[in-house]
Amino acid sequence: MKIKEITAFPIRITREDEAEGKDRPPVIDFGDYFVDQESFTSIYSKHHETTVIKIETDTGIIGWGEAQSPVSPRTTQVIIEDLVRPLIIGRDPFDIEAIWTRNFGAMRERGHPTGFYIDAIGGTDIALWDIVGKATGKPVHKLAGGRYRDRVALYAGMGGTEPEKVADLAEEHVGYGYNALKLHLLLDADGVAEIASAVRNRVGGDIRLMCDVHMRHSVPSAIKLGRALEKLDFTWLESPLVPDDIPGAVALSNALNMAVAIGEWSRTRYEMREAFERRAYDIVMHDIARTGITEGHRIGTIADTYNIPVAPHVGGGGILSVAATVEYSASCSNFMIMEHSHHANEFKNAITAEHYAPDNGYFEVTDKPGLGIEIDQSLVEKYVIS
Numbered sequence: 001m002k003i004k005e006i007t008a009f010p011i012r013i014t015r016e017d018e019a020e021g022k023d024r025p026p027v028i029d030f031g032d033y034f035v036d037q038e039s040f041t042s043i044y045s046k047h048h049e050t051t052v053i054k055i056e057t058d059t060g061i062i063g064w065g066e067a068q069s070p071v072s073p074r075t076t077q078v079i080i081e082d083l084v085r086p087l088i089i090g091r092d093p094f095d096i097e098a099i100w101t102r103n104f105g106a107m108r109e110r111g112h113p114t115g116f117y118i119d120a121i122g123g124t125d126i127a128l129w130d131i132v133g134k135a136t137g138k139p140v141h142k143l144a145g146g147r148y149r150d151r152v153a154l155y156a157g158m159g160g161t162e163p164e165k166v167a168d169l170a171e172e173h174v175g176y177g178y179n180a181l182k183l184h185l186l187l188d189a190d191g192v193a194e195i196a197s198a199v200r201n202r203v204g205g206d207i208r209l210m211c212d213v214h215m216r217h218s219v220p221s222a223i224k225l226g227r228a229l230e231k232l233d234f235t236w237l238e239s240p241l242v243p244d245d246i247p248g249a250v251a252l253s254n255a256l257n258m259a260v261a262i263g264e265w266s267r268t269r270y271e272m273r274e275a276f277e278r279r280a281y282d283i284v285m286h287d288i289a290r291t292g293i294t295e296g297h298r299i300g301t302i303a304d305t306y307n308i309p310v311a312p313h314v315g316g317g318g319i320l321s322v323a324a325t326v327e328y329s330a331s332c333s334n335f336m337i338m339e340h341s342h343h344a345n346e347f348k349n350a351i352t353a354e355h356y357a358p359d360n361g362y363f364e365v366t367d368k369p370g371l372g373i374e375i376d377q378s379l380v381e382k383y384v385i386s
Contacts, residue, residue, distance in 0.1 A: 001135065003091050005056045006124065008080035010073030011318075011383040013048040013350050023160045025186050033071060036186070039216055043071050048347055050289075050318040051076040051120075052380050055127040057093060063131030064375045066320035067123025068289035069116070074385060079120040083107065088124065093131045100125050100294045104268070118267040118290065125292030126324045126371070133370030140324075140371055144293055145331030151362040152329045154340040155210060159184030161191075163198035170199045170207075176342055177360035180208035182238070189221050193228035200232045208337075210261070212238035219248045226256040236261040236283055236311075249280035259283050264313035267291050269298050276306050283336065287313040288328045289321035300332045309336035319348040319356055323373040330365040338363075351379045 012032075026037040035043050051073040053065040069076045087103055103121040104113075112118075133140045141147055156178040160166040170181050183199060185192040196211060203209070211234055217225060222240035229237055236259040241248045243265045253260045259282035266272045267290045275281060284303045288296045300310050310332055312325045322345070329335045340358060349355055353374035358364075366372050 001061070001093060002058045003055060003088050003093055004058045006080060006085050006088060006127075007054045008067075008077040009052040009054070009380050010069065010077045010385045011050060011052055011351070011380060012045075012073070012385050013347050013383050015046070015048045015344070015347055023162070023165065025161065039186075041215055045071050048316070048318065048344070049073050049385075050316070050321070051080070051123060052318070052320060052351065052375070053080065053123045053127045054377070055093070055124070055131060057131060061131050061134050063093070063127040063129070063134065063370065064320055064373075065123040065125070065127030065130060066289045066318050066324065067119040068287060068315075068317045068321055069119060070316035075116050076120050076123070079117055080124070083117070084120055084124055093128050093135075096125060096128045096132065097294050099128065100292060114267050114271055122267065122288075122290050122292030122295065125294050126289070126320065129293050129324075129327075130370040137369050139365075139367055139369060140293065140327035141330035141365065144297060144327065145333070147330055147365060148333055148335065149330055149365065151364050152326050152335075153180070153337045154178065154358055154361050154363065155180035155182050155208065155337050156340055156342045156361075157182045157184060157212075159186070160195070161187060163195045166195050167198045167202035170203050173342060174203055174207060178342070179206070179361055180210070180235075180337060182210040182212055182339065184212050184214065186214060186216060189217065189225040189228065192225055196229055196232050196234065205233065209234045210236045210238060213240050215239055215242050217241060219245075219251055222252050223255045226252070226258055226260075230256065230258045234258060238262070238285070239264065246275055246278060246280050249275065250278050253279065253281060261285050261311060264315065268295055269302055272299060272302070276302055276308070279306070282308065283311050284308050285311050285313040287315065287317065287321075288325045289314075289317040293324060293328050296328050297332070300334060304334040309334050311336045312338050314339040314341070319345075319352055319373065320371065320375070322348065323356060323371040326363045326365070327371055350383065351375055
């Protein structure tokens with residue numbers, strides 16, 4: 001069996017529930033995109049955007065993958081067409097790790113060891129795993145490490161700026177069956193603590209709570225916030241500092257009794273080595289639609305060496321990102337809990353032939369071959385950005 005073709009589909013799905021500026025600090029509007037007015041943080045799309053990858057074999061087996069592209073998915077498409085395609089056409093899809101290594105090395109010397117390029121080869125990797133699973137009649141988790149669990153625990157994400165409104169959302173999601181929630185809070189330490197307190201009071205002490213503050217804090221501010229969250233029995237403080245501040249992350253982790261969770265921006269074990277060696281965090285959160293399943297497992301194994309649990313990030317990833325992360329989580333020995341967006345899952349399913357969703361706060365691990373999800377190419381094409 002040989003790889004016959006690879007195609008990248010940059011897609012955009014309208015997300016009415018995530019309109020620009022909704023219940024967040026002031027933003028600068030750039031049409032389809034926006035950025036925070038007062039913080040130098042990520043650019044966001046008003047829509048769901050990502051890059052879907054299709055790999056065809058000469059035997060007719062098709063694999064689907066996703067390179068998470070929350071902005072500019074056409075950038076990833078060009079990388080697939082110009083760089084990845086010539087490197088993999090004619091290869092045996094079973095050579096997954098060798099293909100990843102060849103792809104990574106092709107641009108490493110030129111200064112591209114991360115970013116859109118690694119997203120592209122990570123999405124390619126996911127599609128190859130889907131092919132191998134379908135070729136063998138096995139689910140990816142059986143091939144990538146074996147089944148460690150029969151269901152994958154989830155936490156639901158939500159955000160806002162008003163304590164009672166966020167508490168309402170938290171209560172709503174507990175009603176859906178989630179017993180773990182993550183708050184995306186874009187305020188200063190006092191503002192975050194006020195909302196966190198309102199949510200804890202509303203949902204009670206049996207619900208696990210986490211907090212993601214999206215790089216908006218200095219070390220002193222993050223320590224202040226962490227100590228407030230410790231009193232509310234929060235499980236972790238996520239992404240408090242900019243990615244480059246490894247010394248700051250070490251200082252923060254040492255100062256707090258609660259866990260610090262970091263890692264969604266890192267795509268390879270090479271990027272993460274210093275952070276692991278210096279014990280810069282307590283929970284690692286790499287994103288499988290950025291790392292791919294192959295490198296995701298390498299990172300997870302290194303984390304296990306340091307006795308660090310894995311809580312895979314999904315964020316703005318699409319439905320293939322979700323499915324790949326479920327398969328990864330089922331086969332990761334030191335898995336802790338997986339991120340999930342309850343309401344976003346509906347529009348992410350716009351490209352599926354069969355609805356793919358969790359039940360009562362868990363994804364059930366199945367024996368379906370490959371990623372266990374069916375994609376309708378006609379629906380994918382409907383959302384392609386021209």
